[in-house]
Amino acid sequence: MSRGEVRKEDAATLEKNLRIISTRIRREGRKVLRDFPITPAQFDVLQTLFFQGEKRMSDISRNLGITKSTTTGLVKRLIDAGFIERRRSERDRRSFIIDISSSGKSLIEKVIDRRVEYLRSVMTEISTEQVISLEQIVSLLLEVMDSKKTAE
Template sequence: MSVGEVKKEDAAILEKNLRTISTRIRREGRKVLRDFPITPAQFDVLQVLFFNGEKRMSDISRWLGITKSTTTGLVKRLIDADLVERRRSDKDRRSYIIDISAAGKTLIEKVIDRRVEYLKSVMTEIKSDQVKELEVIVKNLLEIMDSKKTKD
């Protein structure tokens, strides 16, 4: 098979395997949340802010595909837990900007560390040359996906 020739069945198998891996990594990381008064939905809000910077409430809603009223409840509980901060927008005094707090960043970093440790423990069962091959394949996939994203 040459470059460009991929069977739909092969893509379906890859999609399923990547989804399964992602779910297992996410599940492992979320074990950290048991020690904090936070729900998975609230954690999703934290991740948006951690990885993408401060946002308006409407931006968070759009990003997560949830209603503004749901976002308001999630953010209020995160403010009460001191995991995010809210301030008036400098550009539009009618709206608020939500940003992750230092405690929120620490929580996300703990989750990421747990995920990395989990992956590290799994990867010890893989030969080092296979790990390097996997890194190259994943990097190539991401580059191709990024190039297609800008074209669409």
């Protein structure tokens, strides 16, 4: 199959639909947070640490696009709640490394489980052939996106 022209309207429709799907999945997963003393902004910090590993405070700020003072407040509350841990950097004793704790990992895993269960319940309404086709489309999109990312 050769590469073809894609109309801007088609790309805009796909972007809109993916955004709607992403928002609905995120909203469903965050229902888990109702049982925990954590805000969506704090959850964003947890996700960053869960998926990307330990970080310095400045890395968290840069990654999330928030000020260092905002990051300090979020991190302090997460430490107090036991969801993350702080330790001195071995390379630079003046700075601290922030990492997710086992209870933080457990919370993220509960949210992911909720998201997966939500998607599973939605996907049961779709035929097997359509699910396979959807998986192929998503796989192709990710493959092209990854190749563009490495080319930049």
